Amino acid sequence: MPDAFDAADPxxxxxxxxxxxxxxxFENALAKARDGARLSVADGxxxxxxxxxxxxxDRRRKEQVLEAADRRRAEVVGDEVTFVANLxxxxxTACNTGCLFCNFKDRSEQFRSSYQDxxxxxxxxxxxxxxxxxxxxxxxxxxxxxxxxxxPALALDAEHLEMLEASDxxxxxxxxxxxxxxxxxxxxxxxxAMDVGGVHVHSMTPEEAYHARRGTDWSYEEVxxxxxxxxLDSVPGTAAEILVDEVRDVICPGKIDSGEWLAAMxxxxxxxxxTTATIMYGHVENATHxxxxxxxxxxxxxxxxxxxxxxxxxxxxxxxxxxxxxMVSGGASPDEDELMxxxxxxFLDNVDHIQSSWVKYGDAHGLKMLTCGADDFMGxxxxxxxxxxxxxxxxxxxxxxxxxxxxxxxxxxxVERSTDYEQRRVVDPDADVVGPELGPRxxxxxLLN
Numbered sequence: 001m002p003d004a005f006d007a008a009d010p011x012x013x014x015x016x017x018x019x020x021x022x023x024x025x026f027e028n029a030l031a032k033a034r035d036g037a038r039l040s041v042a043d044g045x046x047x048x049x050x051x052x053x054x055x056x057x058d059r060r061r062k063e064q065v066l067e068a069a070d071r072r073r074a075e076v077v078g079d080e081v082t083f084v085a086n087l088x089x090x091x092x093t094a095c096n097t098g099c100l101f102c103n104f105k106d107r108s109e110q111f112r113s114s115y116q117d118x119x120x121x122x123x124x125x126x127x128x129x130x131x132x133x134x135x136x137x138x139x140x141x142x143x144x145x146x147x148x149x150x151x152p153a154l155a156l157d158a159e160h161l162e163m164l165e166a167s168d169x170x171x172x173x174x175x176x177x178x179x180x181x182x183x184x185x186x187x188x189x190x191x192x193a194m195d196v197g198g199v200h201v202h203s204m205t206p207e208e209a210y211h212a213r214r215g216t217d218w219s220y221e222e223v224x225x226x227x228x229x230x231x232l233d234s235v236p237g238t239a240a241e242i243l244v245d246e247v248r249d250v251i252c253p254g255k256i257d258s259g260e261w262l263a264a265m266x267x268x269x270x271x272x273x274x275t276t277a278t279i280m281y282g283h284v285e286n287a288t289h290x291x292x293x294x295x296x297x298x299x300x301x302x303x304x305x306x307x308x309x310x311x312x313x314x315x316x317x318x319x320x321x322x323x324x325x326x327m328v329s330g331g332a333s334p335d336e337d338e339l340m341x342x343x344x345x346x347f348l349d350n351v352d353h354i355q356s357s358w359v360k361y362g363d364a365h366g367l368k369m370l371t372c373g374a375d376d377f378m379g380x381x382x383x384x385x386x387x388x389x390x391x392x393x394x395x396x397x398x399x400x401x402x403x404x405x406x407x408x409x410x411x412x413x414x415v416e417r418s419t420d421y422e423q424r425r426v427v428d429p430d431a432d433v434v435g436p437e438l439g440p441r442x443x444x445x446x447l448l449n
Contacts, residue, residue, distance in 0.1 A: 021288075022041075025046065026047070033065070044295075057333075057336075069341070069342035073354070073375050086141055086145055089146050090146060092123040092151045094107075094110075097207075097254045098254045101241070126190050137196055142419065142439040146190070152173050156218075160213075187227065188230040202235070203236065205239040206240075208239075209235075224271045233273070237307070240280070241279075242289050243293045251283060251284060265300060265306075277301075277309075277311070284327060294348060297310065298350060302350060314361060317330055341369045341374050342372045354374045355377070356377055356378065363406060377403065382447070399446060416438055433445070
């Protein structure tokens, strides 16, 4: 029905084929959601737009959608709000992909030894990564998460490096490490370096896996199998952005398409790795794109059962090329954020956990998402670089005490979890000292003082 809820592209300047028009009604879609029936794309569009035939959100209908999602959350996971003690250790900002939503990367040419000016980016050696993780595991983390730029010198392993060195192809985005100030090593060397003392290694997005097989005929299963042997425990489903190629052609034309993303994620599951999945919304896409994305994630979960959580990521626009070039005027509204969380809960009937990202939403808005269908509140992070470089201003870390106080303030139960949600520990809000206990060296001491 609605054709008006298209705030990201009000003038239709991108000439998208997918438009937010359905033959469903909001009332029917809401009834299906309340009954727990599997929703169609048309149902999802009605719910995420509140079925309006004018600009903006119907406030009364929005509250009905949020109420249905919060009720579903309580039925599926109860009143616990989970979080993980983790560290972000991104290896490099060097990247030539040119995504217009990103201000994390720096052009890799700037990292070459012949480049004389300062570029503000970084590359870590495997030894540096090991030192960073070793320090954090002693402080009590359970997980290290690593998501990086596509450095031209990065190869999967020594065999892949030999193949790239011998190739005369000019389209492989490869340069030898000897041309750079810092040698990032190989992906497998970085994973082995971060695999310290039983910590959970959560790394290698589908985009990185594609980079790690360039110039070969290796399958994604081969790539993820080698990474798993090196110590990889699970795969972050980032680089998804919007899994509709007409949107990807606008915001990240140099990135893998939606089919490659799905193939890589299915391969990771096939070798026994848990995965997550994300959506990055609030830029040029419209409501139908968002729900089409949800359907692809739901279909993937039907096939694999490997997705432990779904993470809606609200686009932070301030210092990105999309904003600087006038292609967007801002990000998603608070109403859109709430409806994205709610419809994710209602549509993804096969994914138990929906995450609220305090890095994207901030504390107050992030807590609000926990009443809209979300049940996980992300992790301690200790170092956050990607959102910060895009202009995000909600901080780089979160203590257990902050988590406990915020979660109990909304009447919910704070629970420390493992990456796969299999280990869970209720945190006592009345304890004098609150810290992690699930990490391999955690002893309840606060991560942060």
